[in-house]
Amino acid sequence: MTPPAQPPAAPSLSHHTGFIAFLGARVLALFAQQVQAVVVAWQVYDLTREPLSLAYVGLAQFLPMLCLLLPAGDLIDRYNRRHxxxxxWTVSGVCSAMLWWLSGHGHAGVAGIYAVLVLFGCARAFGGPAMQSLLPQIVPRAQLAQAIATNMMIMRVASIASPVMGGVLYATGGGELTYAVCLGAFVVGALLLMLVTTTYASARAAAVGTMWQRFGAGIVFIRTRPIILGTISLDLFAVLLGGVVALLPIYAAEVLHVGPEGLGALRSAMAxxxxxxGVILSVRPLQRKVGARMFLAVAIFGLANLVFSLSTWFWLSFAALAVAGAADMVSVYIxxxxxxxxxxxxxxxxxxxxxxxxxxxxNELGEFRAGTSAAAVGAVPAAVLGSLCTLGVVAAxxxxxxxxxxVDRYEEASPKG
Incomplete structure (x- = not known):
């Protein structure tokens, strides 16, 4: 009997055309999202000077994602994730075009911006899970851990320049120029996905039951695996209670007095x-005691945010955010x-x-929490209280x-583990 033909060896990631195209598309989309986030936050606060208005920026994006959670997850498992x-990303580009128009004609006030952010949240409801689910279909399982690390590293590098560029673009050409650049980045990113092939996608199983029943199976899977439930819920409450990103416009304008360029720099500090x-992880990857190290990383994240909350010196604030970003990288990687x-x-x-x-x-719901807390008790007390709550969540x-x-090794969390 002739032995079955062995599949060809997978190319190294540096020569994997589909993976490179995927990374390029992600960089462009991330650039557009980060730049747009900086400019929207600054515009809204500049128009209103109300901390509560920043809360609605997060809420406008969170509610659509909450409402579309069920259909998004089901459709991504049933249809082509790349498409x-x-x-x-095409719809996200449309949102950038609408914000571009509002900046030039505007004056629809913040209500028009919130309306566009609702549509943007709808696009993210499908784009986020699709993007996370697509990578394992592009590279073989043996290269998945390396692909995750490479993907995260490049995304973080892109995150450094993007917020700074957003502040510079807005200071140079206002909202019109900035949103036009975001539109172009989303469109080119969507086009690059045409070069991505899903070689390692498994055959789609026939749909069984209703959409509610299929999604319920996913919920049961998560609920019965405490490692996964604990991982995602830890990050939820840590960021929800302790995130300070939504308060950066207030700190930049009223505490540190650094303007939009300084705001972009603060947002880049975490990246x-x-x-x-990420560089350290690439040289000495974490392979043992991953659970305990993730808890330690989240605790450091809370402590660094506490230092930022109390700081009135720009460079100390910058350093604290950088430490928080490093801790977050470890947590996100694990x-x-x-x-x-x-x-x-x-x-x-x-x-x-x-x-x-x-x-x-x-992140978006955390922005709403931070904005409402700042409106009630002030930005600094809200940031301090949130950081302390993060430490409490880690302990609990x-x-x-x-x-x-x-949990010691990643393999212990495998579906059959």
Whole structure:
């Protein structure tokens, strides 16, 4: 009998055309999102001078993601993920075009900006889980951990320049120039996805039951795996309670007095810390005691945010945010590997949709929490209280999710583990 033909060896990541195209597309989309986030936050606060207005920036994006969680996860598991991501980024480009128009004609006030952000949140509801679910279909499982690390490193490098560029673009040409650049980046990113091939996608199983039943199966999978539930819920509450990003416009304008350029620099500080941590991880990757190290990283994140909250010196604030970014990089790296290694391909859309709600949306909901707290008690007390709450969450989760705290290797979280 003739032995079955062996599949050709996968190319190295540096020669993997589809993976390179995927990275390029992600860099462009991330650039547009980061630049747009800086400019929208500054415009809204500049128009209103009300901390509560920044809360609505996050809420306008969070609510659509919450409402579309179920259909997004189900569709991503049933249809071509690359096509869904292309449509998502195209709609995001339309949002940039609408913000561009509002900046030139405007004067629809902040209500018009909020309306566009709702549509942008709808696009992200599908784009975020699709993007996270697509990578395992591009590279083989043996290269997945390396691909995750490479992807995260390049994304963090791109995150350094993007917020600074947003501040410079806005200071130079206002909202019209900035949103036009974002539109171009989203469009080119969507076009680059045409070069991506999903060689390692598994065959789609026939749809069984209703959409509610299929999504319920994903919820059951997460609920019955304490390592995954603990991982994503830890990040949700840590960022929800302790995130300070939404308050950066207030700190830049009223505490540190540095203007839009300084705001962009502050937003880039966390990315710089993430890159430094990423370089260290690439040389000495974490392979043992990953659960305990993730808890330690989140605790350092809370302490660094506490230092930022109390600082009135720009460079100390910058350094504190850089440390917070480094700690966040470690946490994100461990969390991403645990989720990807533990989820079967046919369920990635639903699991990553929940993951997007818990983690991605925690940023927007955290912005709402921070904005409302700042409106009630002031920016500095709100930031201090949030940082202390993050430390409290870490202490509680170490007791509630003992399997997560004691997990040693990533393979222990595999579907059959």
């Amino acid at each position: 869904i991501l292309m449509v998502s 710089m810390g993430e890159v430094v941590a 969390r991403g590997a645990l989720v990807q290694f533990s989820t079967p391909d046919e369920m990635r859309g639903r699991v990553n949709a929940v993951n997007m709600l818990f983690i991605g949306s925690s 989760w170490t007791r509630i999710f003992k399997p997560l705290r004691t």
